[in-house]
Every structure is written in structure tokens, then in C-alpha cells.
Amino acid sequence: xxxxxxxxxxxxxxxxxxxxxxxxxxxxxxxxxxxxxxxxxxxxxxxxxxxxxxxxxxxxxxxxxxxxxxxxxxxxxxxxxxxxxxxxxxxxxxxxxxxxxxxxxxxxxxxxxxxxxxxxxxxxxxxxxxxxxxxxxxxxxxxxxxxxxxxxxxxxxxxxxxxxxxxxxxxxxxxxxxxxxxxxxxxxxxxxxxxxxxxxxxxxxxxxxxxxxxxxxxxxxxxxxxxxxxxxxxxxxxxxxxxxxxxxxxxxxxxxxxxxxxxxxxxxxxxxxxxxxxxxxxxxxxxxx
Amino acid sequence: xxxxxxxxxxxxxxxxxxxxxxxxxxxxxxxxxxxxxxxxxxxxxxxxxxxxxxxxxxxxxxxxxxxxxxxxxxxxxxxxxxxxxxxxxxxxxxxxxxxxxxxxxxxxxxxxxxxxxxxxxxxxxxxxxxxxxxxxxxxxxxxxxxxxxxxxxxxxxxxxxxxxxxxxxxxxxxxxxxxxxxxxxxxxxxxxxxxxxxxxxxxxxxxxxxxxxxxxxxxxxxxxxxxxxxxxxxxxxxxxxxxxxxxxxxxx
Amino acid sequence: xxxxxxxxxxxxxxxxxxxxxxxxxxxxxxxxxxxxxxxxxxxxxxxxxxxxxxxxxxxxxxxxxxxxxxxxxxxxxxxxxxxxxxxxxxxxxxxxxxxxxxxxxxxxxxxxxxxxxxxxxxxxxxxxxxxxxxxxxxxxxxxxxxxxxxxxxxxxxxxxxxxxxxxxxxxxxxxxxxxxxxxxxxxxxxxxxxxxxxxxxxxxxxxxxxxxxxxxxxxxxxxxxxxxxxxxxxxxxxxxxxxxxxxxxxxxxxxxxxxxxxxxxxxxxxxxxxxxxxxxxxxx
Numbered sequence: 001x002x003x004x005x006x007x008x009x010x011x012x013x014x015x016x017x018x019x020x021x022x023x024x025x026x027x028x029x030x031x032x033x034x035x036x037x038x039x040x041x042x043x044x045x046x047x048x049x050x051x052x053x054x055x056x057x058x059x060x061x062x063x064x065x066x067x068x069x070x071x072x073x074x075x076x077x078x079x080x081x082x083x084x085x086x087x088x089x090x091x092x093x094x095x096x097x098x099x100x101x102x103x104x105x106x107x108x109x110x111x112x113x114x115x116x117x118x119x120x121x122x123x124x125x126x127x128x129x130x131x132x133x134x135x136x137x138x139x140x141x142x143x144x145x146x147x148x149x150x151x152x153x154x155x156x157x158x159x160x161x162x163x164x165x166x167x168x169x170x171x172x173x174x175x176x177x178x179x180x181x182x183x184x185x186x187x188x189x190x191x192x193x194x195x196x197x198x199x200x201x202x203x204x205x206x207x208x209x210x211x212x213x214x215x216x217x218x219x220x221x222x223x224x225x226x227x228x229x230x231x232x233x234x235x236x237x238x239x240x241x242x243x244x245x246x247x248x249x250x251x252x253x254x255x256x257x258x259x260x261x262x263x264x265x266x267x268x269x270x271x272x273x274x275x276x277x278x279x280x281x282x283x284x285x286x287x288x289x
Numbered sequence: 290x291x292x293x294x295x296x297x298x299x300x301x302x303x304x305x306x307x308x309x310x311x312x313x314x315x316x317x318x319x320x321x322x323x324x325x326x327x328x329x330x331x332x333x334x335x336x337x338x339x340x341x342x343x344x345x346x347x348x349x350x351x352x353x354x355x356x357x358x359x360x361x362x363x364x365x366x367x368x369x370x371x372x373x374x375x376x377x378x379x380x381x382x383x384x385x386x387x388x389x390x391x392x393x394x395x396x397x398x399x400x401x402x403x404x405x406x407x408x409x410x411x412x413x414x415x416x417x418x419x420x421x422x423x424x425x426x427x428x429x430x431x432x433x434x435x436x437x438x439x440x441x442x443x444x445x446x447x448x449x450x451x452x453x454x455x456x457x458x459x460x461x462x463x464x465x466x467x468x469x470x471x472x473x474x475x476x477x478x479x480x481x482x483x484x485x486x487x488x489x490x491x492x493x494x495x496x497x498x499x500x501x502x503x504x505x506x507x508x509x510x511x512x513x514x515x516x517x518x519x520x521x522x523x524x525x526x527x528x529x530x531x532x533x534x535x536x537x538x539x540x541x
Numbered sequence: 542x543x544x545x546x547x548x549x550x551x552x553x554x555x556x557x558x559x560x561x562x563x564x565x566x567x568x569x570x571x572x573x574x575x576x577x578x579x580x581x582x583x584x585x586x587x588x589x590x591x592x593x594x595x596x597x598x599x600x601x602x603x604x605x606x607x608x609x610x611x612x613x614x615x616x617x618x619x620x621x622x623x624x625x626x627x628x629x630x631x632x633x634x635x636x637x638x639x640x641x642x643x644x645x646x647x648x649x650x651x652x653x654x655x656x657x658x659x660x661x662x663x664x665x666x667x668x669x670x671x672x673x674x675x676x677x678x679x680x681x682x683x684x685x686x687x688x689x690x691x692x693x694x695x696x697x698x699x700x701x702x703x704x705x706x707x708x709x710x711x712x713x714x715x716x717x718x719x720x721x722x723x724x725x726x727x728x729x730x731x732x733x734x735x736x737x738x739x740x741x742x743x744x745x746x747x748x749x750x751x752x753x754x755x756x757x758x759x760x761x762x763x764x765x766x767x768x769x770x771x772x773x774x775x776x777x778x779x780x781x782x783x784x785x786x787x788x789x790x791x792x793x794x795x796x797x798x799x800x801x802x803x804x805x806x807x808x809x810x811x812x813x814x815x816x817x818x819x820x821x822x823x824x825x
Contacts (some may be wrong), residue, residue, distance in 0.1 A: 005717060006715050006717050008629075008718065009717040009720075009721075010632055010716075012624060013624045013625070013627045013628035013631075013632060014628055014632070014685070015622035015784070016620075016621050016628065017624075017625040017628040017638070017639075017642045018642075019621060019625070020625060020642050020645045020646050020649065020687065020688070020691070021641060021642060021645045023645075023684055024645040024648055024649055025686070026606065026659075026660070026664065027556065027652070027656065027660045030659075030660050030663040030664055030668075031656070031659065031663075033663075034659075034663055066664065068693060069789070077819055079639045084559060085559050085562055085563045085576065086553060086563075087559070088556045088558070088559020088563075089559050089560040090558075091565050092557060092560040093557075093560070096553060096557070096558075096797055107810075107813045107817070110809070110813060111806055111809055111810060111813070114568060114741045114742060114745070114796065114805055114806075114809045115740065115745070115773050115806075116744075116746070116802075117745070117747070118774040118777050119745075119777070119798045119801060120570070120800075120802075121777075121778070121781075122574075122781060122794055122795070122798050123570050123573060123574060123776050125780070126577075126791055126794070126795070127573050142680070150789050153563075153570065156563050156566075160563070160625060163645060163756065183768055184545055184546070184548070185549060185550035185553070186547070186548060186549040186551075186552035186553060187549070189552070190552065199625055203770075211616050212653050213657070214651075216653070216654060216655040216747070216748040218783075219550045220778070221778065221781060221782065229784070232672075235764050236700070241653060241655045241748075244655055245655055245658075245748060245751060246658075247557065248751075249752075259604065261549075261659075262659065262663075265655070265659050266654065268653060268655070269652065269653075269656055272651050272682025273648060273652075273653065276647060276648060276651035279651075280647060289752060341711060343707065343710065343711055371713045371714065371715050372713065373713075374711055374712065374713040374714075375712070375713035378712070379711035381704065381707060381708065381711075383704060385702070385704035385705060385707065386708075387705055387708065387709070387723055387727075388705075388726075388727055389726075397709070397712060397714070397719065397722070398714070399713040400722075401712070401713070401714045401715075401722065402713070445709070450708075451711070451712065454712060454713060465754065481590070488822045505760045
């Protein structure tokens with residue numbers, strides 16, 4: 001009787017865990033099932049390296065290069081803004097701020113990390129973009145610069161919070177050893193503490209990178225939406241995620257346009273999957289040590 | 290002639306590739322306190338955990354030989370590990386009450402068996418707390434958190450919790466090493482009282498404690514049972530040089 | 542020596558400046574949302590429906606929609622997540638399976654939310670024929686929340702001291718009894734706070750519900766699982782991109798954003814506060 005209940009309970013937990021695998025498989029399956037038929041019509045190389053995205057023309061073209069370039073440009077821009085700010089804040093919170101300030105700052109960062117991205121999108125669209133348009137005398141402020149700034153602010157809390165964890169996990173004795181040898185506080189931080197927390201910091205950056213690549217609402221609202229390879233930070237662009245989100249409503253289920261958007265999703269999935277794999281490896285290396 | 294309650298026969302144990310116990314054959318006599326002493330890392334705690342199959346929860350453990358409770362081999366496929374553990378109770382080095390009320394801590398073992406009516410559980414909780422000399426201190430606050438007790442009280446609560454199951458054998462794994470001298474003395478006295486009803490096997494690194502509470506003493510060294518005899522004998526005329534060296538403080 | 546002191550000062554200042562800029566950005570951001578949103582916020586705004594082609598009135602249907610989507614999603618994801626975490630921490634055999642489940646969870650956790658939206662559309666809306674509906678959106682959001690809840694529960698279960706498990710097993714409890722009577726109750730406060738945080742995340746998601754549940758306008762509250770629903774985050778997006786009267790609709794979008802922000806921040810702040818108290822009071 002008892003052992004029957006044991007087995008039943010174990011079986012239930014076992015089944016629940018299998019569900020996680022099943023869901024992932026189902027996601028991959030549905031993406032490929034809907035997306036792969038595109039390649040009966042378009043060659044894979046044309047899809048990845050073609051720069052003409054005209055899915056609704058009489059003779060449609062499905063070149064995703066402009067969209068990939070759009071994603072990469074704003075992701076890079078976001079990192080350029082967020083990495084120094086996030087790291088600087090992390091160093092400040094973990095090494096410089098008083099314990100009391102730290103007690104307040106940590107949960108505050110956590111709160112900020114939870115703000116819905118659509119709210120950032122609204123801010124970018126209704127406040128930052130007009131501001132940038134007027135400052136630089138542009139036709140539109142919906143461009144790489146505005147998007148990078150908003151995405152950047154959005155991922156600062158992620159980078160700051162995870163890097164701060166990594167920094168404060170550095171054992172106290174390493175800190176004290178460095179100070180006892182006559183190093184200044186900054187020398188200790190840059191020469192011993194940051195190197196010791198290296199993999200955690202790198203992990204946080206990768207995490208921010210993955211988040212920025214996959215972000216939909218901000219780019220949908222702030223990036224402007226023209227499918228071109230950006231020549232300057234004032235160009236409008238159309239990243240992968242916003243293309244999917246903006247165009248899905250116009251498609252008919254099963255047509256080529258619909259399939260091409262799923263093909264973009266496959267691309268996006270692979271990009272984030274590889275990023276995750278890297279993050280995982282970085283962390284694995286750390287936990288082994 | 291004393292009756293044997295539980296004993297090991299040719300017990301060998303490995304953690305991975307590392308052999309921790311070598312052919313240990315130790316009888317534990319009924320209603321008597323047996324102490325297991327030896328330097329740290331000699332395998333005495335591991336041996337203790339074999340008596341109620343608590344080693345099984347550590348990964349990569351392999352056991353050969355027998356542990357006989359009465360006539361039953363507790364490692365044979367037929368025996369049920371949960372009933373073994375109700376018959377052979379255990380108290381750990383660090384007091385580990387659950388974050389529940391005092392009452393629910395002691396009642397836990399009975400509640401999970403699901404066959405006792407509430408009033409009987411109530412009675413047995415009271416008896417067990419009395420047997421562990423804790424009743425008078427806690428009878429007015431049975432519903433308070435067990436975490437509010439002092440360290441010594443917590444350890445006696447853990448003893449009461451084990452006693453509630455009505456065990457035949459009680460395993461004590463260095464039960465006083467985390468306690469102050471007063472609480473230690475109380476638990477030692479308690480052992481002498483408890484042995485009237487339950488067989489006690491106590492692991493201790495405190496030689497004096499073994500001398501005070503035990504009738505028989507086993508000395509272990511590097512996973513071997515070096516010596517086992519009446520405590521007086523082991524302490525006065527040890528038959529093995531290693532025992533003598535340990536008792537006189539040459540190592541340990 | 543002076544150069545070193547100077548460098549020390551310089552580095553410290555840089556860290557100060559970085560934090561300062563971050564805080565400044567965030568203050569401007571939050572300030573703008575609060576300032577603009579506050580001017581339209583009123584009892585009526587929160588508790589009536591939209592009127593005059595979304596140029597006037599309130600957001601009550603969207604608030605209700607977000608509530609139902611989030612509540613259903615968490616109710617679906619929580620038991621599954623907790624059971625999975627129990628398997629991973631307490632049974633954990635065979636090892637290869639645990640490893641595979643972990644890889645799956647981590648991959649799911651890193652997958653962009655728009656992909657969940659596509660998946661939900663392909664499976665729930667089209668394949669299973671739920672159409673654009675509350676249930677399709679809730680299931681999609683549940684899948685999104687699942688890895689968060691699994692990870693949080695696993696962490697909570699791992700903080701339960703080994704001593705408790707040993708004590709329970711030594712008293713003759715079975716693994717199931719040990720999990721249900723000792724491990725889970727001990728870990729429960731932590732599991733709950735982390736779940737509350739994921740509630741905040743789920744409530745703010747837009748991309749997963751775009752094609753599975755959300756509609757720009759509905760006069761009524763959702764009546765059943767198969768109704769389309771309005772939702773706060775989608776409402777903001779729709780007002781900003783599909784609106785025809787920006788002058789009237791942008792302020793409404795700000796108001797909606799403020800309501801969403803207050804909702805999410807209150808929920809997370811509550812969780813953080815509870816967790817802080819648990820950590821302070823924890824006796825083990």
C-alpha cells in the first residue's frame with residue numbers, strides 16, 4: 001500500500017519533469033514544421049545572406065540579412081551602454097557603497113529588472129525618440145540610437161545584479177590579502193576581485209546579450225521598422241523579433257509569408273540557444289573550480 | 290548470558306572506490322549501553338548509520354556482509370527500510386528538530402505511519418517527552434516552535450522524537466558534541482535511565498563519556514574493529530596496543 | 542605614491558558616475574511614466590471600460606484580462622513546476638534524465654518571449670483549435686512561467702538543511718512523506734515569494750499574448766475561457782501603434798503603463814519584503 005503510493009508520487013514528479021522536455025521539443029518541432037517549408041522556395045543561403053526582405057511582393061523575396069543586421073546593431077549598441085554602467089554600478093554596490101545603501105540598492109535593482117518591457121517601449125516611443133529627433137534634427141527619432149539606449153537601460157539591472165552577486169561572492173580573505181599587501185582599494189578591485197569574479201561577470205553580460213536579442217516590444221515600438229542595413233546610428237532598422245511581431249498579423253496561416261516568419265523564429269531561437277550554451281559553459285567552468 | 294539485540298557480521302562498506310569499513314563484526318547486547326570510540330575518520334559514524342540503513346541515502350555506497358536485527362537481515366531485499374528505521378531510532382550530532390511545534394516534532398514518526406488515533410499519539414508524545422526528561426520543561430508550550438528550545442532541550446526533543454516510535458535500539462551519533470557541559474551531563478544520565486527499556490549504541494569522540502555511560506566499548510581504527518569488550522576491561526587492560534595508545538592520548 | 546592615490550580616486554569616481562548615470566536614467570524613466578500617468582489616473586480610469594473608439598474612458602477590461610491571464614497561467618504552471626523541482630532535487634535518477642531536463646529548462650528560460658507567442662499560436666490557437674482566447678494565452682504564459690518556477694522551487698528546496706531530511710528518514714518516514722511533510726513545508730515561504738515574483742513577470746508580458754489571447758478592444762469582461770481578452774501590456778502597445786488619435790491616446794497609454802507598473806512593482810516589492818523577513822527570522 002505504502003510502496004504503491006511512493007511509486008505513484010515518484011511517477012507523478014517524473015512525468016512533470018518529462019513535460020519540460022516535451023514542451024521544448026514541441027516548440028522546436030512547431031517552429032521547424034511551420035518554418036522549414038519556406039526552403040522549398042527559397043535557398044537557405046539566400047535567406048541568410050540576401051538583403052531584400054519583400055515578403056508581400058508579387059515575386060516575394062526573403063532575405064533576412066537586414067533583419068539580422070538590425071538585431072545585431074541594437075544589441076551591440078545596448079551592450080556598449082549597459083556593460084560599463086552595469087559593471088560600474090555593481091562595483092559601486094558591492095565594494096564602495098555602505099552596507100545600508102547596499103541593503104536598499106539590491107532589492108531596488110531587482111524591482112527594476114521586473115519592469116515590463118512594453119513600459120520601456122512606451123517611454124522610448126513617446127519621450128526619448130522625439131527628444132533625439134529634436135536634438136539631432138532628424139526626420140524621426142525611431143532609430144538605432146534610441147533603441148540601443150532603451151534596451152541598454154533595460155539590461156543594466158540584469159548585468160548589475162548578476163555581476164554584483166559575482167563580486168560579493170569573492171571570498172573575504174582574497175580581498176583582505178590584497179589590502180594587507182599595501183594595495184589601494186581600486187587596485188584590489190581591478191587586480192584581484194574582478195579577475196576572481198570574471199566568469200560570473202561574463203555570464204551576466206551574456207545574459208544581457210541574450211535578453212537584448214530576444215526583446216520584442218522595445219524594438220517593435222522604438223526601432224522604426226525599416227528593413228535596411230544601418231549605415232549610421234540615426235537609421236531606422238527592423239530587427240528579427242519586431243519583424244515577426246509586426247508582420248504575423250498580416251499573414252494567412254500556411255502561406256509563404258507566414259512560413260518565412262517562422263523561419264526567422266528558427267534563426268532567433270538558434271541565436272539565443274547558442275548564447276545560452278555559452279553562458280552555461282561559462283558558469284560550468286566556474287562551478288567546477 | 291546477555292542477549293544480542295542487533296549485530297553486524299563481516300560488514301564491509303565502500304564509498305565509491307574507498308573502503309571505509311573492513312569486516313566489522315560487532316554484537317550489540319540488549320538493554321545495555323555500547324559505546325563506539327576511535328579517532329576521527331575511523332568509520333564509527335559510518336558504522337552507526339549501517340544499523341538503520343541511513344548510509345543508503347549517500348550516493349555510491351556499496352555494502353557487503355550482514356546486519357542482523359534479531360534474526361532479520363536488514364539489508365536483505367525482503368526487509369522494509371521504513372519499518373527498520375522505526376525499530377532502530379537515531380539521534381544526530383547536531384540537534385535537528387523540524388521547524389514545527391514541539392508536539393508535532395515528537396508526533397511526526399507516529400503521524401506518518403498513519404495507523405494511530407489522535408488520542409494515542411497524544412499519550413505517546415507525553416510518555417516520550419517524560420522519558421526524555423523534557424515534559425516538565427515543555428508541557429505548557431507544546432505548540433511553540435521547537436526552534437525556541439535551547440540546544441540541550443532540542444537534543445532531548447530529538448531523543449523523545451526517536452523514542453515515540455517505540456524503537457528497540459537507539460543510535461546516538463556523538464549526541465553531545467554540540468552541547469554545553471551541563472546539557473551533556475543531563476543526556477549522559479538520561480542514557481543510563483533509558484537503557485532499562487531500550488538498547489543504546491553511542492558513538493563518541495569523548496573517551497571519558499564512553500567510560501561514564503557505557504557497559505561495553507568498541508574501539509575502531511581505520512575502518513577496523515580493533516577491540517570490543519566490557520568497558521572496564523577495555524579501559525584498564527586493553528588487549529591491543531592501538532587501543533592503549535588511543536586511550537592514553539598518543540593519537541586522536 | 543601620488544599617482545596610485547590618484548588612480549584610486551579616479552576609479553572610485555568612475556564607479557560613482559556609472560551608478561549615478563544609471564540612477565539618473567531610471568529616475569527620468571520612472572518619473573516620466575509616473576508624472577504623465579498620474580494626470581489621467583482616477584477611480585473611473587481604473588474601473589470603467591474604454592469609450593469613443595479608445596479615446597476616452599478607462600481600462601477595466603484590460604485589468605480584468607491581465608488578472609485572469611496571469612492567475613490561470615500561474616495556477617497551471619505552479620503545480621507542474623513544484624513537482625518537477627521535487628523530482629530534480631529529491632529523486633534525481635537517472636542522472637542523464639536530470640541533466641536533460643535541466644538543459645531543457647535552461648533553454649526554455651532563455652528563449653525569447655515572442656517565440657512562446659508563435660508556439661502558442663501554432664499549437665493552442667491553430668492546431669488544438671482554441672482560437673485567440675483566454676485559455677490559449679494562459680497556457681502560453683504558463684509555459685513561459687514554468688522554468689522560472691522550477692528554478693525558484695529547486696533553489697528553495699536546496700536550502701532546506703540536509704539534517705531535516707536525515708531526521709525524517711531516520712524516524713521511518715518514506716521519501717514521499719519526507720518531501721511532503723518536511724521539505725515542502727520548510728521551503729514553502731521561499732517557493733511562494735519566488736512565485737510572486739514570476740507573477741509580476743507574467744503580468745507584464747506582451748509578445749506571448751499578442752497572437753494567442755489579446756484583442757485591442759472588447760466592450761465586456763471575458764465571460765469564459767474561449768473569449769478574447771484585453772490585457773494591460775497589449776493595451777499600451779495597441780494604443781501607441783494602432784491608435785488613430787495620438788493626442789488623446791498617448792495619455793491613456795501612460796495611464797495604463799502607470800497602472801501596470803504599480804501592479805508589477807507592488808507584487809514584486811511584496812515578495813522581496815516577505816523574503817527579507819524570512820531570511821531575517823529564519824532559525825535554521
